[in-house]
Amino acid sequence: MKKKLHPYSINRPVDRRSFLKGGLLAGGAAMGAGLLANAPFARAQAQTQKSGPLNAGDIAILRFLAAAELIESDLWTQYAELGGIGNLPPIEIDPNEPLNPYQVALSNLDPDGPQYIASNALDEVSHATFLNAYLESRGAEPVNFDEFVTLPGSTAQGSTGASRLTNLMNLNVDTSWYIRYRSATNPDLGATFPQALTLNGVTAIPRTDADYEGKSNPNFPGNDHIQAIANVAAFHFGYIEQGGSSLYATMSQKVTDPEVLEITLGIGGDEIAHFLEWVDFSGNGVQAPVAPFADPISGLKFPNFFNPLNPLVQPSLIFPVPVEFKPNLPRVSIIRPLTDKFAGAVATVKSFTADGLFIGQSPKFLSLLQTMAVEADSAVRSGQ
Ligand SMILES: [Fe+2]
C-alpha cells in the first residue's frame, strides 16, 4: 500500500529564538573581527562565520534552488507513486504487492528501476525540505508553492489522485542531452545538438488504467504501450537530472557564503549521481531486448541505438565524453553546460516551460518563478 503524504506537508520544527541568538552572536563575532588590524585574518574569520545573515545574492540562489527542488519533488513523487517501489518515506509500498504494468515496464529497463525512482523522489523531497529549513535558519524566507498545487494528476492505479504542481501527461521531452554528453563539442562555446528521439506531446506516466493496456511484445514482459510510456519517462528522468546537475554547478559559481557553497556543491553532486543512473537507464530502452519496438497506440518508435553503431547515441557511453573547454586546452570530461546562458535559473525555467512541466499552471506561478530566476541569475560572488 502506498501511503499518501504530500511532500509539502512536512512540518519543520523551527525555533526562531535560537536563530535570533545565533544571529546576534555571529554579528558580535563579525564586529570583533572587523576591529582586528590583521585584515587577512579578519577575512578568514568572516568567511568561516556560518550563522549570520546571508547576502541578497545567496538568498536569491537558495530560494530559486528551493523552488526547483519543490518542482522536482512534485514530479518525482508522481513517478514514485506510479512506478516506484520500496519503503522509503514518503513512498511506502508493500513489497508483496504485485507490480503494476508501469513498474514492470520500468523493471524491463533495469530490475532495480522502481527502487531508484523511489530513492530519487526521497532525495528531492529532502533537498526541498532542507533548503527551506536552511533559508529559515539563516533568517531568510522559505519558498512555498502550496497554492499552485492545483493540476489534475493521473488516475491510474497507484496514483494517490492528489493535485499536482507539475504536468507529466503532455510533455515535449528534450532528448538532446543524450547526444550532448556523447559529443566532444561544448554547448557553452555555442555547440548545438539534435534530438536523440522525437518525443513531442507525450505522456511520461500512465494517465488512466487504460494506459496499462497494449499489444503484448514477445521480447519483454508487458506491452508496447506502457513500455513506450516507461521509455519516455526514462529520457525525461535524464533530462530533469542533467538540468539539476548543470543548474547547481552554475549557481555554485555565484555563491559567496562558504556554507552555502558547501550545500550547493553537496546537493549538486547528488543531482549528478541521479543523472548518471538515468543515462544508463534510458540507454536500456534503446537497445535489445527492449528495442527496437513501436507503440501502435502512441505511434512512438524506439530504435536500437547499437544498430547501426553510432558513438553519438551509443547506449554504453554513459560517462560524459571529454569535451572542448578552451581552444588552447585539451578536452576534459565534465558536466555541461556550466554557464548562466544555458544552465542558469532563467535558462532552467525556460527549459522546464518548453518541456511542458507547467502546462495548466497559473500566470502568477510562472511570473513568480521567473522573478526568482532573474534574481538568482543576478547574484554575484562577493567578498573575495
Ligand atoms: Fe534535487
Ligand SMILES: [Fe+2]
Ligand atoms: Fe534531481
